Amino acid sequence: MERVTVNLRDRSYPIYIGANVLPEVGSLARPFGLSGRGTLITNPVVGQLYGQQALSAFEQTGIALTLLEVPDGEEFKSLKIAAALYERLLPLGLDRRSPIIALGGGVVGDLAGYVAATFMRGLPLIQIPTSLLAQVDSSVGGKVGVNLPQAKNMVGAFYQPCLVLSDVSLLGTLPPPEFRAGLAEVVKYGVIADKPFFEWLEENVAAILEGREEALIHVVRTSCRIKAAIVEQDEKDEGTRGVLNFGHTVGHALEAATGYGVFRHGEAVAIGMVAAARISCQVGLCSEEVPARLRALLQRIGLPTALKIQPKQLKETIGYDKKIKNNMSYFVLTKDLGSVTVAPVFDPLETLEGLSAT
Numbered sequence: 001m002e003r004v005t006v007n008l009r010d011r012s013y014p015i016y017i018g019a020n021v022l023p024e025v026g027s028l029a030r031p032f033g034l035s036g037r038g039t040l041i042t043n044p045v046v047g048q049l050y051g052q053q054a055l056s057a058f059e060q061t062g063i064a065l066t067l068l069e070v071p072d073g074e075e076f077k078s079l080k081i082a083a084a085l086y087e088r089l090l091p092l093g094l095d096r097r098s099p100i101i102a103l104g105g106g107v108v109g110d111l112a113g114y115v116a117a118t119f120m121r122g123l124p125l126i127q128i129p130t131s132l133l134a135q136v137d138s139s140v141g142g143k144v145g146v147n148l149p150q151a152k153n154m155v156g157a158f159y160q161p162c163l164v165l166s167d168v169s170l171l172g173t174l175p176p177p178e179f180r181a182g183l184a185e186v187v188k189y190g191v192i193a194d195k196p197f198f199e200w201l202e203e204n205v206a207a208i209l210e211g212r213e214e215a216l217i218h219v220v221r222t223s224c225r226i227k228a229a230i231v232e233q234d235e236k237d238e239g240t241r242g243v244l245n246f247g248h249t250v251g252h253a254l255e256a257a258t259g260y261g262v263f264r265h266g267e268a269v270a271i272g273m274v275a276a277a278r279i280s281c282q283v284g285l286c287s288e289e290v291p292a293r294l295r296a297l298l299q300r301i302g303l304p305t306a307l308k309i310q311p312k313q314l315k316e317t318i319g320y321d322k323k324i325k326n327n328m329s330y331f332v333l334t335k336d337l338g339s340v341t342v343a344p345v346f347d348p349l350e351t352l353e354g355l356s357a358t
């Protein structure tokens, strides 16, 4: 089993990565002094597939978990569902060392993490991410939260888990479009921080898409290492963590402008990354090779890369981001593959408009 540590002083934690490692999660949790009663939060799809295995893994180490299901879907990452979970936790007689285990994709992880951060002012959280996006991104870094009807991820906390276990074998049941969407974030890590990893992805796309476990372990381990290093420098997202938003300014705007549900988040990010790389060329930061190689890799993965709508249709949504500062759109721009910088772009839609014909 591979181990990546997120070093955050007293909030440090290990991420264990391997194939067929779910049965080991109970023994991995032993050092954390958890009490014998806790909760497993999942959804019906993931619960049906892996709920029993996860329950047994904890049972073997003397931790009895109550399984609580939330409906499957982004719309259920809400305060209403969080409140329903509090109601169901109340009669269970939990104590301050009772763990909450999040078994699922990013929706379950964010929601269960938010409940863990807030119920009884904080219970130990264990993340068992089951989607690629959750294994490479959302389970790492401590952002937990729920959506408001008007805005995604508007209510939440920074709350680090005590342990993350990523079993790449669980990805075998993930619907292929979800798998591809998760790969957008993986490609992002190569672009923002690690050119050799980007090149490795170019060479190993086929093995990854075939689901070869060695390749998947390398993908998850490298992604977690990169994200951990960034989070370690800026846990609360006050500066350098912003580089993780590469591709997200246009991506979020596109998701919002098309009313969510048209594009998966990873698909919108793929389009946003190509747009950001093209803007980077336009302002003279990088060569044409960068967007060209990025686009080619994303297309081989099966992700969209063209904006598909007129840039001016993003006018209303491009600024609607809680990370906006001084009314300017800040973009993460590429200097080269593996190297980015954050800079304000005064007229990003105009720039995109100029590029849309090419």
Ligand SMILES: NC(=O)c1ccc[n+]([C@@H]2O[C@H](COP(=O)([O-])OP(=O)(O)OC[C@H]3O[C@@H](n4cnc5c(N)ncnc54)[C@H](O)[C@@H]3O)[C@@H](O)[C@H]2O)c1
Pocket: 043, 045, 046, 049, 072, 073, 074, 077, 104, 105, 106, 107, 108, 110, 130, 131, 132, 133, 134, 137, 138, 139, 140, 141, 142, 143, 144, 152, 153, 170, 171, 172, 173, 174, 175, 178
């Ligand atoms: N906290 C963070 O830092 C962070 C970062 C990125 C994204 N997010 C959040 O993550 C969420 C998206 O996560 P997601 O892409 O995992 O979506 P998701 O949780 O909705 O999962 C996608 C679909 O795959 C199913 N699924 C998950 N694992 C499966 C498996 N092993 N086999 C079969 N089906 C499986 C789910 O039931 C769901 O239908 C968004 O809410 C986003 O805001 C959070």
